[in-house]
Amino acid sequence: MTKISTAELERRLERARTHREEEPAFFRCLLDAWVYAHVPLSDDHPRVRLIQFRHPDGFYAVPFFTSEAKARLAGRGVVRTVRLTGRELLTGTLGATFMLNPTDGGCVLYPEEVDALLKTGTVARIDQFHLDDDSSFLVSNQVGPPVWLMPYLMGLYAQLQFVKVAYLLEVAPPQSPAERTLLIALGVAPEHAERAVRATITDIQPLCVRNDVALDITTFDPAKGLPAYLCQRGVERFYGPPLN
Known part of the structure; x- marks a missing residue:
């Protein structure tokens, strides 16, 4: 060749x-x-x-x-x-x-x-974003996690030892509450945040496309405690121990 x-x-x-x-x-x-x-x-x-x-x-x-x-x-x-x-x-x-x-x-x-x-022969496209306590969005208290995806993610994070905890929530912009999307929030030290997000998307992007699921990912530093947006009803911790 x-x-x-x-x-x-x-x-x-x-x-x-x-x-x-x-x-x-x-x-x-x-x-x-x-x-x-x-x-x-x-x-x-x-x-x-x-x-x-x-x-x-x-x-x-x-x-x-x-x-x-x-x-x-x-x-x-x-x-x-x-x-x-x-x-x-x-x-x-x-x-x-x-x-x-x-x-x-x-x-x-x-x-x-x-x-x-x-x-x-390719690498997944990554669009990463971060949330803070002032982020404006609605959190549904009726989150329905895709059962086919959660065990897969738990296995992935068990291999990525720098991921300490992971949460799932369903969010929507205040002006369009019907436009819901799933959001994963990863508790990971800042120096490992980019790799954690990119490893996740690399592994699950084909699965999400195949199952027509829209999913976003953000990160937070677990050393600084749990962000306020993760203390609302409807937030599900699916990996790692609870944070104080």
Whole structure:
């Protein structure tokens, strides 16, 4: 198979940045394109060992690049640059978090998204939002959780140990009380919030589409206690111990 050129990959990346509908095409190209990563200058280990860095949010990520020039510039001569296909890189380091072009406004790929990309050739689209105690919405006291979804989510959060508690509620805007949607609120430390949301959506988006269920996700910091909007009638805690 002919490898995707650097120019083509970067063209698709720029398109995906400005046109979200182009993201699936970019990620498909990424798997079959040459990409570049860093390894130690001197390493006698029989397996290739990739360099990681500490992201400002606190997690470790493997940086990789769409071009050799970008990789060498970021490496500053203290590491070696190796070339692999995107598929080879991601398959050989399952469980790692990656960041593409970290010195050039790149994107993060969490382990759950890497797994989905390798299996399906795409990554779920994410629209994350946060609520606070001043958020204006109605909470139904007749929430009807989708029974097919709750056990699935409980199993997922048991694997994501940074998710401490999860609540389900049915909400609607005050001006349109009939327009109800399900909302999951995850209690997770801020440094893990993005991964928790993206892991959830990556796993359940196909199920929600198949069952025609609209579902939103927000997060809160459990160290700060339970937000007021989760103290109303109709809120169901389906994972984790109650918060004081």
